[in-house]
Amino acid sequence: MNPPSDLLLSEQARLAAAARLGPIADLACGRGRHALAVAAAGLPCIGIDLNPSHLQELGAASRERGLAIQRVRADLEAAAGIPLRPASCGAILVFRYLWRPLAPRLETSLARGGILLYETFTLDQRKLGYGPKNEGFLLKPNELAGLFPGLETLSYWEGTTADEKPAAVARLVARRG
Numbered sequence: 001m002n003p004p005s006d007l008l009l010s011e012q013a014r015l016a017a018a019a020r021l022g023p024i025a026d027l028a029c030g031r032g033r034h035a036l037a038v039a040a041a042g043l044p045c046i047g048i049d050l051n052p053s054h055l056q057e058l059g060a061a062s063r064e065r066g067l068a069i070q071r072v073r074a075d076l077e078a079a080a081g082i083p084l085r086p087a088s089c090g091a092i093l094v095f096r097y098l099w100r101p102l103a104p105r106l107e108t109s110l111a112r113g114g115i116l117l118y119e120t121f122t123l124d125q126r127k128l129g130y131g132p133k134n135e136g137f138l139l140k141p142n143e144l145a146g147l148f149p150g151l152e153t154l155s156y157w158e159g160t161t162a163d164e165k166p167a168a169v170a171r172l173v174a175r176r177g
Contacts, residue, residue: 001032001036004033004037005034005119006163008038008095011115014091014115015038015041015090015117018091019044020090021090021112021114022087022088022089022114023044023045023046023070023088024044024093025045025082025089026045026048027076027082027093027094027097027102028050028076028094028097029055031057031058032047032057032062032069034093034095036061036067036069040065045068045069046069046070047071047072048071048076048083049074050073050076052073055071076097077101077102081101082109084105089109089110089111089114090110090111090114090115091110091114091117092106092115093117093118094119094120095117095118095120096119098136100147103147103148107150107151110176112176113175113176114176115154115173115174116176117173118144118148118172119169119170119171120137121137121139121167121169122138122139122140122141122168122169122170123141123168125169141158143170144170144171151174151176152174152176152177153173153174154173155173156171156172156173158171
């Protein structure tokens with residue numbers, strides 16, 4: 001499993017403070033590289049994904065490490081959206097996933113003072129020759145912050161990561177006022 005994103009690692013203190021407001025939800029969590037890191041830090045975590053085998057792998061990994069992660073199977077692109085109550089999350093994590101119609105629900109699912117960490121691919125990813133090619137899954141320049149007009153942007157960055165396998169991404173840290 002790949003290590004957690006540098007964005008998640010750099011925001012550990014902010015996430016710990018946000019966890020006092022409610023659990024941290026990792027949307028489209030996959031096999032749980034971020035959910036596992038959050039739970040390992042002792043923070044309450046909910047992993048949400050459509051793929052049942054990914055959720056099973058996350059469950060096995062969390063049990064093996066003695067970590068508590070609530071797992072929820074949900075289609076984030078269905079009409080029902082995310083299975084979270086309004087103002088219930090201390091933080092929401094979204095990594096390498098983009099479904100623009102979900103943005104308003106992300107805002108309202110955050111508790112007041114809650115944090116959104118969002119990192120996903122930009123159009124420049126196509127130049128790297130791997131990853132998504134469909135424009136529906138790629139952000140236009142400076143698009144990410146504009147998807148969340150009701151949140152206060154704390155930091156924003158776009159560029160190519162210095163990872164072993166670089167990625168062209170946008171990174172947003174925002175707070176619900």
